[in-house]
Amino acid sequence: MDVTTLYSIGELSRRTGLSVRTIRFYSDSGVVAPTTRSPAGYRLYDLDALHRLELLRTLRELGVDLATVRRVLDRELSVAEVAAARADALDIQIRVLQLRRTVLRVVARRGADPEETQLMHRLAQLSGEERRHLIDTFIDATFAPADAEPAAAAMVRAATPELPDDPSTDQVAAWVELAGLVGDQDFRARLRRTAAFRAGGRLLGIERKAGEELMAFTRQKVAEAMESGIDPLGDSAAAVVDGLVHRFAEAFARTPDTELRDWMAQQFEEAHDPGVDRYWRLVWIINGWHVVPHLIPVYPWLIRALRNDRAG
Incomplete structure (x- = not known):
């Protein structure tokens, strides 16, 4: 053996950046054994030991546990196999951390109290399978009655909300809100009807x-008001609603009064419940679907505007 290829433990420390104490630990545990000893009894290591230490340090910095590192050094596992497994594990850890970060941002934005914070954390932690089971159970229960229409159940199931692996704060907030809706028995009945x-x-x-x-x-006028950002409860909505009420009064030979407004609101509410429309908007947000303005239901806006007159 060429003595020039032998390194003292101090030289190994300088070359690898590992402390003498750490190298001694690895040496004593048999991970990187000394090649020989000097006449004075000091440990000496060859070039292979240097390379083993450099690989060991790299793998440990990448988060690979010591037992797995030993198997790599003993050629029981390849670096590629360990790297692939470690990358998969990191993917999971990253998703968990990203979800925690998002929940914290939602809590900060909403000023959530401790109970709501715990609820959001539990709901966000559900696995994809658990979330699908929650929604499947909700749909099954909603459309279980004999008078429920299969086409309606199929439509709702086709738009199952799927929270992505790296959700935004809006998607997490929407998921938490939607999870609260699906547990409401009254909401289920309203969704089934609409x-x-x-x-x-x-x-x-x-x-x-x-x-x-x-x-x-009617749809055109309300859509224009919505696209203009007119609040259905604001003063600007009055002219729109007044014009529509007078049109309906002429068509139905009725007086354009509060009673007619109330009747119109009741009629439109049969298929356009504000809570149900909120459900669909939450589904759009969770799934990251682009909201097409002209597909947004116009009746909820009209219902609120009609009801506003009676509330005043």
């Missing part, structure tokens, strides 16, 4: 009687 209209393409009684021309005019 979904039947959407899935079957059925017209409301007021739509049939008013006629396509008036309904098209």
Whole structure:
């Protein structure tokens, strides 16, 4: 053996950046044994030992446990196998950390109290399978009654909310809110009723009687108000609603008063419940779907504007 290839423990420390104490520990545990000893009894290591220490340090810095490192050094596992397994493990850890970060941002933004914070944390921690089970159970229970329409159940199931691995703060907040909705028995009944209209393409009684021309005019006016950002409870909405109420009064030969407004709101509510429309918006947010303005239901805006007159 060429003595020039032998290194003292101090030289190994300088070359690898590991402390003498650490190298001595690895040496005593047999991970990197000394090649020989000097006449004075000091440990000496060859070039292979230097390379083993350099690889050991790299793998340890990448988070590989010592037992696995030993198997790599003993050629029981390849570096590629260990790297792939470690990368998979890191993917999971990263997703967990990202989710924790997102929950914390939601808590900070909403000023959540301790109970709400715990709830958000538990709901966000659910695995993808657990979240799907929660939604599947909700859909099954919602459309279990004999009078439920299969087409409505299929429509709701086709739009199952799927929280991504790296959700945004808005997606986590939407998931928490949606999880609260699906546990509400009253909400299930309302979704079952309104979904039947959407899935079957059925017209409301007021739509049939008013006629396509008036309904098209109504949808256009409300859509324009929504796209302009007009608050249905604000003063700017009054002119829009007044004009529509007078049109419906003429079509139904009624007086354009509060009673007519209340009746119109009740008619439109049969297929457009604000809570149900909120559910669909939450699904869009969670799934990251682009919200197309002209597909946003217009009746919820109109219902609120009609009810606002009575509330005043």
